[in-house]
Amino acid sequence: SSSKTKISSCINESTSISCSITLEDYGTASDGDLIISNTYYSDNIRTHVSSSNIAGDYSINIANSNGFNIGDEILIITMQDPNPTNNSVGKYEFNRIINVGANNLGLYNPLTHTYVSTSTLKHQVVKVSNFNNLTINSGGILTAHPWDGFSGGIICFRVSGNLLNNGIITANEIGYRGIGRINTLTGNNHYRNHNGAQGEGIYGEGYPGGSSNGSNGFWNQSNGNGGGGGTGTQDGGGGGGGGYSNAGSTGNTQDGHLGGIGGQIVGSPGLEKLLFGGAGGEGGADEDGHCPGKGGNGGGIIYISAGSITNNGIITSNGENGGNGTNSNPNGSNGSGCGMAGGGGGAGGSIFISSPFHSSYGLITANKGLKGNCTCGIGFGADGSDGRIAFISSNGNNP
Numbered sequence: 001s002s003s004k005t006k007i008s009s010c011i012n013e014s015t016s017i018s019c020s021i022t023l024e025d026y027g028t029a030s031d032g033d034l035i036i037s038n039t040y041y042s043d044n045i046r047t048h049v050s051s052s053n054i055a056g057d058y059s060i061n062i063a064n065s066n067g068f069n070i071g072d073e074i075l076i077i078t079m080q081d082p083n084p085t086n087n088s089v090g091k092y093e094f095n096r097i098i099n100v101g102a103n104n105l106g107l108y109n110p111l112t113h114t115y116v117s118t119s120t121l122k123h124q125v126v127k128v129s130n131f132n133n134l135t136i137n138s139g140g141i142l143t144a145h146p147w148d149g150f151s152g153g154i155i156c157f158r159v160s161g162n163l164l165n166n167g168i169i170t171a172n173e174i175g176y177r178g179i180g181r182i183n184t185l186t187g188n189n190h191y192r193n194h195n196g197a198q199g200e201g202i203y204g205e206g207y208p209g210g211s212s213n214g215s216n217g218f219w220n221q222s223n224g225n226g227g228g229g230g231t232g233t234q235d236g237g238g239g240g241g242g243g244y245s246n247a248g249s250t251g252n253t254q255d256g257h258l259g260g261i262g263g264q265i266v267g268s269p270g271l272e273k274l275l276f277g278g279a280g281g282e283g284g285a286d287e288d289g290h291c292p293g294k295g296g297n298g299g300g301i302i303y304i305s306a307g308s309i310t311n312n313g314i315i316t317s318n319g320e321n322g323g324n325g326t327n328s329n330p331n332g333s334n335g336s337g338c339g340m341a342g343g344g345g346g347a348g349g350s351i352f353i354s355s356p357f358h359s360s361y362g363l364i365t366a367n368k369g370l371k372g373n374c375t376c377g378i379g380f381g382a383d384g385s386d387g388r389i390a391f392i393s394s395n396g397n398n399p
Contacts, residue, residue: 025094026307027130027158030071034131036140036167043144045127046151049076050103053115059099059106060115062125063150068105072097073128075156075303076115077274079147080122082203087224088113089202089266090273094128120204124151133161134306136313140167144300146174149205153276159306163355165362171300171317173369175276175349176200176226176242179209180294180323190335191291194232195219196239199279199295199344201226201263209282212236216258222248225278227295227344227382228260235339235377236284239322241368241384242298242347243278245269249382251344254374257284260344262382271352271390274301280322280344280369280384290335293342293372294323299349299387309355311362318365319346322372322381341379342372348387356393364389 034040045067053060060076068074077092091113099106105125115123134157136142147153153174179197195217198206201224209219212232219229220237227240227248238251243263251259260281267275277298285292299317325340348366366387371380 026160026305029130029132029160031129031131033133036136036142039141039143041145042129042142042155042157043126043152047125048150049115049117049123049125051117053111055112055114056110058110059104060111061104065100065102065105068097068100068127070097070100073130075126075128076123078123080120080202080204082120087202090275092274122150126154126156129157131157131159134159135164136167138166142169144171144174147176147276153300156303162308162310163306165311165313167313169302169315171302171349173297173320173346174300175298176279178279178295178297178343178346179282180343190333192285192289193287194285196229196232196260196282196284196292197295198223198229199226199242199263199281201278202266214257220258220260222261222263225263225266225347227263227278227281229281230259230284230341230379231257232284233287235286236292236341236379238341238379238381239281239283239293239295239344241344241382242280242319244275244347244385245388246385248278248344248347248384251281251382252378252380254339254341254377254379259382263347267388269388271350271388274303274350274352276300277319277347277349277384277387280346280381283325283341283343283372283379283381286337286339288335288337289325289340289375290327290329292325292340293381295343296320296322296346296369296384298346299366301349302351305354307355308357310359312360313362315351315364317349317351317387318367319348319369319384321345321369324373325375325379327375338376339379340375342374342381344381345369345371345384347384350387351389354392
């Protein structure tokens with residue numbers, strides 16, 4: 001994308017909102033007009049990057065090229081990087097395809113960034129639809145598939161004419177993932193005496209949770225912008241909230257068992273990097289309850305570039321609320337204790353909107369997920385952070 005010059009900050013609230021001027025590309029209109037009346041997934045054509053791809057290369061290696069065609073515009077973006085120094089998550093670029101192989105895309109322009117793919121360093125490629133006009137009717141939903149550890153979580157499109165939204169564009173709860181085991185257990189379904197999992201964040205999935213002897217430990221720490229987990233055994237600590245524009249809050253301590261520390265601040269108000277909201281940490285599990293609260297998922301990424309926008313509906317990338325600690329088991333054998341801790345809320349995600357003309361702004365949110373409750377104690381989870389929203393315009397017509 002072309003360079004941006006930030007001119008002002010529109011709102012000084014917890015949700016970071018930035019305004020700037022840019023010369024922006026509104027696409028080729030090659031995908032024609034689209035009217036959405038039901039649920040439409042914008043990212044049906046996506047994959048993850050494989051092997052090593054060096055800045056200056058005129059191709060990129062991918063897991064699967066199905067659905068990609070010559071002439072398509074693509075977004076290439078880094079999703080996770082375990083390096084705490086000079087972390088590359090959120091760097092992105094656009095390109096066009098000139099050749100399609102089984103596991104390789106030839107590119108019109110050389111790569112701006114290097115994309116080396118490993119088990120912990122992850123990037124994805126998404127087709128960017130170039131619509132002529134896009135209309136979302138009342139009751140219509142434009143969304144994307146949830147992040148699955150390889151791809152997903154991103155809505156990205158251009159409209160050369162008008163975007164008319166009377167419905168919903170939503171990336172709610174499809175970013176980094178919080179962990180909760182209540183729906184995956186077998187037998188009596190009790191989940192006890194465990195330290196809570198860290199929420200997923202820019203560094204990766206983090207600590208997955210494990211048996212607890214009541215001592216506090218590394219799982220209480222944040223995982224990049226993912227919240228820390230609560231310590232378990234004899235009443236657990238709450239999960240930390242996911243971070244993004246602010247640090248997530250810290251989960252409650254209960255009977256000396258620490259709550260998780262909130263996820264870190266990441267990115268910048270101008271959205272020079274596009275990032276998911278951090279997931280909340282899982283609550284700690286006590287010795288006689290049922291299950292602790294799940295960490296809430298973070299919000300995903302929305303990138304919209306349109307010649308004009310009339311938003312009478314909703315554009316949203318909110319974080320998920322943290323789950324509640326519970327003694328209720330739908331399969332019987334309920335717990336009896338009071339110390340199953342709540343999970344942390346996920347952080348709101350990224351919303352980037354570029355258009356020279358906005359005739360109506362509607363409702364645009366990247367709100368935090370809220371804390372989960374303890375069964376009957378004080379081991380509450382923590383609220384996540386709000387996300388980031390940025391508007392850019394070629395003529396300064398900003399909210």
